[in-house]
Amino acid sequence: MSPFARLVRRDLARAVAHGGAWLPLIFYLLVATLFPFAIGPDAALLGKVGSGALWTAALLAALLPVERLVRPDIASGVLDQLVIRGHSDENVAAAKLAAHWLSFGPPLMVATLPAAALLNLDGPTLTRLEIGLLLGTPGLAALGLAVAALTAGLRAAGALIGLVMLPLAVPLLIFGADAGTGALKLLAATSLLFVAGAPFVAGAALRAGRS
C-alpha cells in the first residue's frame, strides 16, 4: 500500500471512530425531517422547495466535522512526524481531502434517498440532486479542509469556521440547487476549482502554522 493510501485509510478510520462520518449524516436526515414539520404537509410545495432544502442541509452538515479535521493531528504531533518523513504538506492535505470526502460525500448521497421520500421529491428531481451532490460534495470537502487548516491555530475556531466557509460555499449552493442543465457544468467547474486549490491552500497554512 502506498503512503498516500495509508494516510487516507488512517483518516477515514478516525472519521468513522470519532463521529466525523456519522454526525453530518444524522444532522442531514434530521433537517430533512424538520422541513415538512416547518412548512406543512403540502406535498406540492415540499416537492418544489425540497431540493434547495436538502442542499442547504448538506452545506450545514459539511461544517460539523471541520473542526476535528486538522487540529488534533497538529496537537498530537502527527503532522510534524509526517513532515520529518518527507511528506509535503500539500500531499498530506490531499490525503486528508480524499479521506474527508469519502467519509461524508457517499454517505450523504445514500441518506438523500430517505430524505427525498420525506420531502416528496419526484424521480427526476432526485436523480438531479444525486448527480449534483456527487459533483458538489468534493468541493464542499475541499472548502472544509482548507478552512480547517486555516483556523487550526485559533482558540475559538468553531464559530469562525461557519463564518469563513459558508460564504465561499454559496456558488456550490446556487449551481447545485438550480434545475437548469448548464448549472451542473458550473457546479462541476466550481467544485473542481476548490478541489484543485484546497491542498495548496491547506498545505501553505500548515507550513505557516509550524514556524
Place this chain on the structure above:
Amino acid sequence: MTRLALENVACFRGGRLLFEDLNLALEPGEGMLVTGANGVGKSSLLRIAAGLLAPVAGRVMREGGVALAAEASALDEDRTLFAALAFWARLDGGDDEAVAMALAAIGLAPLAQVPVRLLSTGQRRRATLARVIASGAGIWLLDEPASGLDAASLNELAAAMAGHLAAGGVILAASHQPLGLAMREFGL
C-alpha cells in the same frame, strides 16, 4: 553513512534571538547531549535539526533518515499501542517485527494490545521512544527522553541508545537528567 551537522545556525522565535552561530557536527556512532536552562532553545534546536523549523541563518546537513521523539507522542489515542506504532513503522517501510522488537527493547511488550489513551505518562514516553526505535532511522533526535521514566526504563533507554550508536547511528538528545550514557555535552 549517517551524519548530522549544523553550521552557523541561528534561531529566532517569539521576537527573541535564542541562539546564533551555533555549530555542531555528529559523525557515525556519535551522540551529543544538549543541556541548558528552560526556554533556552533546546527543543527549537531539535526541531531545526529535524527540518521542522527553518533556521533564520546557517544551514543543516542531514545524511540518513530522521526520527524525532518530542513531547507529543504522535500515536493515535483510540488505537492499540501496537497498531499505532505499526502505522508509523509501515510508513517507514518496516513491518510488525520491527514494532515487536522496539516494544521489547523498551519493555512495553506486555502493553502491546492496550489502547494508547490508557497509557501513563511514563509509558507514553516509552511508546514515543519505541516509535523512534522502530523507525530504523539513522538520526535520533530525542527531546527530554528520560522525563517520567523509572529506573528500569532509564536502563532500557540507555541500552537502546548505546545499541543505536554502536550500529553507527547518530543521537542528538536534549535532557535535564543524565541519560546513563557517556556522551559529549553541548551547553546552550
